[in-house]
Amino acid sequence: MMSGSDILIGKAGTLDQHLLLRQANRHGLVAGATGTGKTVTLQRLAESFAKAGVPVFAADVKGDLSGIARPGATDSKLAERARELAIPDWVPAGVPTVFWDVFGEQGHPVRTTVAEMGPLLLARLLELNDVQEGILNIVFRIADEEKLLLLDLADLRAMLNEVAERADELRATYGNVSKASVGAVQRALLVLEQQGGDRFFGEPALALADLMRTTPDGIGQVSLLAADRLLHSPRLYSTLLLWLMSELFEELPEAGDLDKPKLVFFFDEAHLLFDGAPRVLLDKIEQVVRLIRSKGVGVYFVTQNPADVPDQVLGQLGNRVQHALRAFTPRDQKAVRTAAETFRANPAFDTAAAITELGIGEALVSTLDAKGVPGEVQRTLVAPPCSRVGPLTAEERKAELAASPLAGRYDQAVDRESAAELLAARAGKATAPAAAAAGTVDPELAARLDAALGRTGTRPAGGTRYPPPEPAPEPANRRQGGSRRAPPASMAEQIATTAVKNMASSMARSLGSRVGSAIVRGVLGSLLKGGR
Structure with a gap:
């Protein structure tokens, strides 16, 4: 299937098409229309990286990738494809897999803290305008200065209330703090909670080391994020994955050129990351993609069309697998030409025409050679994965979770003292003298x-x-009529x-x-x- 230094993607005629592990952190792209085989290609790459000792993180947008944990069937079409391509070491086998889920239903809960997310990504998640994002930056600044931990949405809401109440005090230092803008941020938080975002913020927060595990026999762990429900909240989905990439970039040390990556990150439905993203966020994404290579991380975007990815990011993707595109409209035809132009041309065929003629499980492939030079595009039959293609049953997933090396570590939420509790205690101390004075x-x-x-x-x-005044003593002398004598x-x-x-x-x-x-x-x- 692969040597110690490369991954077999497929065959172009009799010519093997490999992805060199040493060049795998130069990132990549898997593109193609729905139903052309992108998911199977993603599964093939993911399990191959794992078998080479490289941990993998991938979003499972339809549940189809979960079968990577179990062996494939020997009587399937995949086994037939393996025989067709003369892959001698094709043996049905799954790879170690850990399942994750923001909602905690199909995997271990994925959490981070508000402080780790930061105001930039949080503003995108809440779809705030510039003024509202400014309020959020003030909240984070005050929380830092006053040592108030922002862990969950309750902490953020308490800090927003605190900033609104201290608006007059803060105006001289931070400018006008409009209560209307604070209210708008609070409403955005409510919408996020209704989408299930409140489950994403809290503790225990995800430790990146748990995504970069290998087994004692040197096989990389595949971490699958259940995203079928998460896609109903596209902002939360894209912000979560961008946060993960940003955290990897911030926490991992410089590694230089390695023989193989420390981690490979597959970003499915990648267009969700860029749709409506402001310029400052696009710059952040470009920076992370460009520099995370030196941290030993490879990022692979999976989408329908290369045009979904901005040019400044697309230019960083050295390894390309392009499945078929359909050219039914003038816009589609333009997209096909754009996709063809991203490849190093092969004089043996017309790249643009070939993109529209590819069958299921067939792709145009171009990877970097040992010197980092893009190879000529080749029309390739993609090799089948050795694991099962298709989802696990509910019982199989439950068994995988029970046997997970991380079982019990993230399942129970922890609510320690943070901004909400500290501000409530501060308010209680402030009102205590007045309450005592009342009695x-x-x-x-x-x-x-x-x-x-x-x-x-x-x-x-x-x-x-x-006590109430005691009655005056009865005078010794009374006037007629019983009145008291003064x-x-x-x-x-x-x-x-x-x-x-x-x-x-x-x-x-x-x-x-x-x-x-x-x-x-x-x-x-x-x-x-x-x-x-």
């Missing part, structure tokens, strides 16, 4: 008020509310005493904070001194 009084102030009002006895500890005093004394009592009682009931206590002490002291 307590400063002991020193209470003693002075008691003295002013003529109260005696021991007050309960803790500064509780004042104590002998001048009119001025009565007025002064009543005023002091009323003011003190009112203030004691309404003021409990330290500032309030100081005001009461000052006013009360002045009145008492003035009456002496």
